[in-house]
Amino acid sequence: MLTTLDHFMYAGTSLDDMATGFTALTGIVPEQGGRHPTLGTHNCLVGAGSSTYLELIAPDPASDVRSPMRDGMEALPRPQLHRFIMRCASADFPALAEAYRRSGIEAPVHDLERLTQDGQILRWRLMIPEANSYGLFAPLFIDWLDTPHPTGRLTPDATVLACEAGHPQADRLALLWRDLGVEIPLRAADAPYMHVRLGTPRGEVAMTSGFL
Secondary structure, X not given: OOOEEEEEEEEOOOHHHHHHHHHHHHOOOOEEEEEEOOOOEEEEEEOOOOOOEEEEEEEOOOOOOOOHHHHHHHOOOOOEXXXXXXXXXXXXXXXXXXXXXXXXXXXXXXXXXXXXXXXXXXXXXXXXXXXXXXXXXXXXXXEOXXXXXXXXOOOOOOEEEEEEEEEOOHHHHHHHXXXXXXXXXXXXXOOOEEEEEEEEOOEXXXXXXXXX
16 A cells, blocks of 8 residues: 655635735745536645645635535635645555554545546545544545646746644654554654645745644
């Protein structure tokens, strides 16, 4: 089983407000993404000069579709790191599901799609863990199938310099991450956190999670 870090999901209640705030902070204008018809969300993307990128995502006001993903975003008090997504092959999903199951977490796989601005439909498979005590720290897993990876068309405006996480149950979480192939540095902390440091035209910027 081979898994790698695919992208970070930065979420909030308004995509326009997030994009404006991100530009003010970094000097980078996020690129248009599209809509997720089955989740009721929409997004824009930021290239990071590698196979890892940043996704800004929020509830889609043009959609009345409800999903746990959308509900979670609507409850956020401020924009924040909301999830991280690992890349895998579909053949890895059973082993990943078993690793989650050993931690008492069910993680079904969904067939999803995104409608781009030019009307193209992109399809992929995404493992989304059900509600659990780890929240952000229980990663999603994606198989892009035949869809070209987003970094192939994104301008590399930013650079991912580092990522770090902390958790009060770091020892237990580290065992789960080992089984899932997650290699983000993890340390014991008095409260859960994750931050990603980006190199941007306006210097080094930290994208942070909320307290969970």
